[in-house]
Amino acid sequence: MAISLGSIADDYTGASDLANTLTKNGLRTVQTVGIPDPSLALPDIDAVVVSLKIRSVPASEAVNAATKAERWLRQQGAGHVLYKICSTFDSTDAGNIGPVTEALSEAAGGGGVLVTPAFPETGRTVYLGHLFVGGQPLNESPLKDHPLNPMHDANLVRVLARQSRGTVGLIDLPAIAAGAAAAKAKLDALARTGATMAIADAIFERDLETLGEIALETPVSTGASGLGLGLARALVRSGRISGSATGEDVIRPVGGLSAIIAGSCSKATLRQIDVAERVMPVLRLDPERLLAAGPDQIAAAISWAGDRISAGPVVVAASAAPETVSRLQSQYGREASGHAIETATSIIAAELVERGVRRLVVAGGETSGAAVDKLAIPAFLIGPEIAPGVPVLRTVGNAQGDMLLALKSGNFGGEDFFTAALAMMQ
Ligand SMILES: Nc1ncnc2c1ncn2[C@@H]1O[C@H](COP(=O)(O)OP(=O)(O)O)[C@@H](O)[C@H]1O
Numbered sequence: 001m002a003i004s005l006g007s008i009a010d011d012y013t014g015a016s017d018l019a020n021t022l023t024k025n026g027l028r029t030v031q032t033v034g035i036p037d038p039s040l041a042l043p044d045i046d047a048v049v050v051s052l053k054i055r056s057v058p059a060s061e062a063v064n065a066a067t068k069a070e071r072w073l074r075q076q077g078a079g080h081v082l083y084k085i086c087s088t089f090d091s092t093d094a095g096n097i098g099p100v101t102e103a104l105s106e107a108a109g110g111g112g113v114l115v116t117p118a119f120p121e122t123g124r125t126v127y128l129g130h131l132f133v134g135g136q137p138l139n140e141s142p143l144k145d146h147p148l149n150p151m152h153d154a155n156l157v158r159v160l161a162r163q164s165r166g167t168v169g170l171i172d173l174p175a176i177a178a179g180a181a182a183a184k185a186k187l188d189a190l191a192r193t194g195a196t197m198a199i200a201d202a203i204f205e206r207d208l209e210t211l212g213e214i215a216l217e218t219p220v221s222t223g224a225s226g227l228g229l230g231l232a233r234a235l236v237r238s239g240r241i242s243g244s245a246t247g248e249d250v251i252r253p254v255g256g257l258s259a260i261i262a263g264s265c266s267k268a269t270l271r272q273i274d275v276a277e278r279v280m281p282v283l284r285l286d287p288e289r290l291l292a293a294g295p296d297q298i299a300a301a302i303s304w305a306g307d308r309i310s311a312g313p314v315v316v317a318a319s320a321a322p323e324t325v326s327r328l329q330s331q332y333g334r335e336a337s338g339h340a341i342e343t344a345t346s347i348i349a350a351e352l353v354e355r356g357v358r359r360l361v362v363a364g365g366e367t368s369g370a371a372v373d374k375l376a377i378p379a380f381l382i383g384p385e386i387a388p389g390v391p392v393l394r395t396v397g398n399a400q401g402d403m404l405l406a407l408k409s410g411n412f413g414g415e416d417f418f419t420a421a422l423a424m425m426q
């Protein structure tokens with residue numbers, strides 16, 4: 001297996017989002033969970049996305065895991081490695097976008113790294129270094145209330161500089177509109193002044209095509225699915241890849257029961273749960289009782305779902321509105337409450353699979369990571385897209401036999417996402 005493009009994703013939903021974009025743009029792609037065991041048989045592929053769960057861990061841990069993955073991807077032939085971050089730049093002043101990007105760049109011999117979270121298809125655009133989510137600056141968007149990394153500054157040059165050792169430059173839209181050569185010259189000039197990274201503006205896909213072309217001339221880049229689109233199109237245009245992937249053969253039916261687990265507290269997911277409740281049973285976990293009396297609450301949820309799943313899909317949700325989340329966090333702490341809830345939802349997911357669930361939708365990046373780890377799934381093949389950024393996934397090499405999953409970023413999908421996903425997973 002010699003791949004053309006390697007990627008390290010900082011969470012599992014982000015990995016499936018990127019794998020979806022690469023597949024849609026013609027790259028035969030596999031999503032692995034961590035560095036795969038050498039015994040795992042993978043088909044002939046153009047790209048690998050290694051999913052890590054390093055968005056909200058201490059920076060040194062994230063750097064260590066990412067550099068190991070980079071080494072493995074280079075051994076598989078990757079000439080370029082994309083560090084896949086969230087399109088809403090989810091991170092804190094302690095990291096991990098800056099520290100990981102700088103470490104990957106150093107491992108590849110240094111030079112300026114292009115960084116952009118733009119993903120126009122889902123409304124994420126960057127102008128003069130400022131990130132917009134839909135029509136709102138990042139700090140006014142629902143991301144200001146994220147349970148783990150509330151985002152309070154839309155100026156990404158500033159945000160990235162706070163978490164990095166080196167300085168951070170800007171490649172603005174006029175430089176990008178002037179074409180790949182001009183934008184690359186700007187990146188090189190910034191690197192000569194000591195900048196380790198440069199935030200790149202991008203509003204339209206054509207901007208990302210330009211950025212993809214210049215990123216391919218460097219060993220490392222950092223961005224969201226938009227930059228993945230640029231890199232994939234540049235690879236196909238260069239003739240290095242035939243661009244033949246479709247993903248359609250991945251959704252052969254698996255049968256079994258179906259369920260939805262939600263741990264995202266995003267506005268989009270809260271709405272999707274309300275809408276699903278019109279057509280299927282929804283259990284809303286009580287996170288306060290979950291933290292106070294964990295095992296009893298988990299057992300009660302498994303029993304509730306177990307009584308209903310043979311009749312049709314059910315939703316088990318920890319998700320709550322920002323006021324409720326803050327109340328819980330002030331009592332138990334941000335990380336402790338997040339971690340305890342992820343552990344609970346992952347145990348519930350695993351127990352439901354034990355009871356015959358083979359089609360599983362998980363809402364939330366950290367929530368998905370915890371569930372996939374608990375199920376010990378080694379890798380996924382990428383099927384067709386359910387909604388922008390969310391493909392159907394088929395498991396590879398897991399003990400339970402073939403399953404179909406959808407790992408939904410909290411913010412993605414229309415209000416009927418859950419029924420739309422299950423309709424594509426038979
Ligand atoms: N009711 C709640 N109160 C506090 N935290 C919660 C609650 N429900 C879920 N969480 C936590 O919020 C975090 C949501 O993050 P994540 O799953 O990555 O979603 P998203 O994709 O929206 O970022 C998880 O750590 C989850 O355990």
Ligand SMILES: O=C(O)[C@@H](O)C(=O)COP(=O)(O)O
Binds near residue numbers: 013014018408410
């Ligand atoms: O880039 C994106 O927005 C997504 O791929 C992603 O990373 C989402 O993260 P979560 O919202 O934590 O799932």
